[in-house]
Amino acid sequence: MNRTDKIYIAGHRGMVGSAIVRRLQKDGFTNIVTRTSKELDLKEQSAVRDFFQGEKPDVVVLAAAKVGGIHANNVYRAQFLYENLMIESNIIHSAYENGVKKLLFLGSSCIYPKLAPQPLKEESLLTGLLEQTNEPYAIAKIAGIKLAESYRRQYGCNFISAMPTNLYGPNDNYDLNNSHVLPALIRKFHTAKLSAASSVEVWGTGSPMREFLHVDDLADACFFLLQNYDEEMFVNIGTGVDLTIKELAEMIREIVGYTGELKWNTDKPDGTPRKLMDVSRLHNLGWKHRIGLREGITAVYAEFAKSEMAGV
Numbered sequence: 167m168n169r170t171d172k173i174y175i176a177g178h179r180g181m182v183g184s185a186i187v188r189r190l191q192k193d194g195f196t197n198i199v200t201r202t203s204k205e206l207d208l209k210e211q212s213a214v215r216d217f218f219q220g221e222k223p224d225v226v227v228l229a230a231a232k233v234g235g236i237h238a239n240n241v242y243r244a245q246f247l248y249e250n251l252m253i254e255s256n257i258i259h260s261a262y263e264n265g266v267k268k269l270l271f272l273g274s275s276c277i278y279p280k281l282a283p284q285p286l287k288e289e290s291l292l293t294g295l296l297e298q299t300n301e302p303y304a305i306a307k308i309a310g311i312k313l314a315e316s317y318r319r320q321y322g323c324n325f326i327s328a329m330p331t332n333l334y335g336p337n338d339n340y341d342l343n344n345s346h347v348l349p350a351l352i353r354k355f356h357t358a359k360l361s362a363a364s365s366v367e368v369w370g371t372g373s374p375m376r377e378f379l380h381v382d383d384l385a386d387a388c389f390f391l392l393q394n395y396d397e398e399m400f401v402n403i404g405t406g407v408d409l410t411i412k413e414l415a416e417m418i419r420e421i422v423g424y425t426g427e428l429k430w431n432t433d434k435p436d437g438t439p440r441k442l443m444d445v446s447r448l449h450n451l452g453w454k455h456r457i458g459l460r461e462g463i464t465a466v467y468a469e470f471a472k473s474e475m476a477g478v
Contacts, residue, residue: 177230
């Protein structure tokens, strides 16, 4: 990647896309192309084709996706499958047609079989059944990986893929109806603290184990891969360290300063029992995360509380 390269970030307003834009700008990359969803509907093939023909980007980062937590994934199954398939198909095909020299497709750790051996190795893809609650989203992301792989094999495109673990950070989604567990817990505890509520309901049993990566670390890993990685096999991006949802809830409660009780609603789904990434491939390439979980959540909560006070 050269600083003069025109880099298109699909999904630049999302948590991941905005972090990648910040990381590129930090290193002096200023020729960054973006479009909002109102300006460019990535689900529309002709619109995407016209955009690529007009802009001719050198590098593409595909961070655009329809995303959500267990509830949203399970309820909006058709939307999650259709919209994500359309977005990635349109961008990857147009990148090929317009001679993009490098593309990075971003997937998700939910691509792995529900009962795959832990930690999750890249080689475990397609070796078993997926978690039912987010199967449509996982299938769409697997299709994206296979698109990148197939365009490489058939046309010689330098298209690579990376699979992040669970993410958190600036520009996260705190809507309780479709957010992920970490921001949902921050909002729940913050609201309970302000209202002096005696207890907070948390979904599930608290026993599933999850790994969390600060989005700024993810952006740094993507920047590293864009510069240093040109192989077909996708790469896991994570910390290689996990904790139970119960431990996460206790940590967030402590950081927020909420002193009430936790009530576990065991009628709600737990999801996959464990999702720890094997990040040895990425470590061997020379990249490792820098932001610890407590440090990261503390910074994120300070920002969240400030925006809530400002009425944002």
